[in-house]
Amino acid sequence: MTQRKRPSNTLRLSQSKRQSNSVMTQEEDEDVTFTQPSSSQVQRGLEKLTPAQVDQKTAEVVQYILVKDQKKIPVRRAELVKNIVKDYRTVYPEIIKRAKRIFEQVFGLKLVEIDPKNHMYILVNNLDTPAAAASPVKCPSNPKTGLLFVILSVIFMKGGIVRENQIWNTLKKLRVDPGQRHEEFGDVRKVVTEEFVRQRYLEYTRIPHTEPIEYEFRWGHRADMEVSKAQILEFMGQLHEQDPRSWSQQYREAHTGSSSSQNASSSQTSSHASTSRK
């Protein structure tokens, strides 16, 4: 977990392990046994296969990931190897490299590994963020996007970590009560603490030493990749009729992050965040 500096680092590790254990222990075990082949092994593997075979396998991987991405749940490397790659595991790095290229050039998507420890991939849109004006394609909007936006923006504006009560209070003011069934979202608590967490938009971790147990929210890995803080701030400015720069700390965070490409240098943003939080 070197990408992020967190106060409760070990706790988060055990948390994610617990979560993944409850979902699929078998595949985690398999992942442990799968070691990334070295480049020389890959070379040798490639020699034994025809280019057509490798292309075919790459195409299968691409299709698998595309379908898996429908639910926005990250794809595990172990699953990928077990279900699709199978005997071609010696050339796995080459397949992934080619798959990444296909995603970028054909689909305009980016295949990103969001968890280097557990090896999970997500797809992110690679095209430039569209303008605030409505896109020409009228696809139906998902109200959950709105809900997610509210939660993410509160967390962002509050410095990156927020106690769960703050989120629930804010949502209550918007007529969304975690204790009641919402007509759009259904079981709100489940959507926020389970679905969004599983999709890696949010992280829901326990605060130590709290009695009764309380949790806090942070941005998840997918949110780091997908969500533009600058855009959030822009909308904030519109809503409050203020200049986004008036939130200087958040503005700094939003714009240093985006200038050095949000995905790669998360270390930069994290160091930035830690200095501001001191």
Add this chain to the structure above:
Amino acid sequence: MTSRRREMRKARAGADEESPRQNGSSSRRRSEQQAFEGEDPDSIPGGLQDNVDDDNDQGRRREIRSKYRDLINSVQQNREDMLSPSNNKLTEVLEEANKLFKEVRQAREAALDAQLLVVATDLGKEKASQLFSEGCAFDPTAFAEHLLSFMGLNRLEEEEENDELQNGGGVDGFLPKDAWHRLARRTECCFKTAPTFHYMMGSFYAEPPPPKQKSDRQRKASSKEVKRIMPTQLKKMEESHQEATEKEVERILGYLKGYFEDDPSPMSYYEFVIDPNSFSRTVENIFHTSFLIRDGLARLYLDDDKLPCIEPVEEEAGATSNRRQCIVPISPNIWRELIDVFEIREAIIQPPETQNE
């Protein structure tokens, strides 16, 4: 614990006060040292005389503990208020705790003191983090208000029915149905979500498998007519033996008719079918007799003693309205019992000459 308390006080946006706590702790340390250095355990240095009295005063101990608990509760209950930058209650709580600590003697009280410290530090941390937000702070309540307006909240005053539908609370008005959609559409640009993959024309239409009702009906039909189907199945299996079976049945019919011509009195069914020499032939006789009954050429009835009797029937096979079926079980034990009971000496139905066993 001393240094922590000191740092906490500095962290507050307050003046630099002289902490009475320090004096308290150093005096305590001095008294402890005295206690250790005393060579004679019986002679207690004069300075500790009052402390010993305090130690033994259970009432005082309880009082201290209860005060600690009150302090802890006050921090927990009034957390929201104490968070506000203008509120200095935390300082007062700490001062109170300092005073209490001077009188702490036992581990129980010290544990409560530690708990209070945890709660107070937590609050202090949050207060400190509030201080460091430069620029203007972010107020989630105002944010929510702005969002509601954006989502098209209709702030009507007389909408009482809709008020019940919503959470109640303070704000009147109702949110339009597409409120969240509106927000989602506006905020979609903040997300670089990969569009999900779907077939343009949808998936193929998979019909459910053909209903299973037909097979159920067939099964039900067959279970009703067990006796009927059994011979049919067997007949099919033994197609080569079909003629043999028919011949057998006719032969048995011949026996039956013959005996009734000779003696029209009722014949016991068991006497008729049982072959005292062979169980398997008995079973075959029963089997063949059942054909007769099925075809309506013979009939089984219960006589006055409730024993089954058999007699041939003169009517046409087709004109049968009152058909009933029964199942005749027989086992070697029953067979032997029947032989003893009915004193059957010889078989009425002679075994055929040719028989493949």
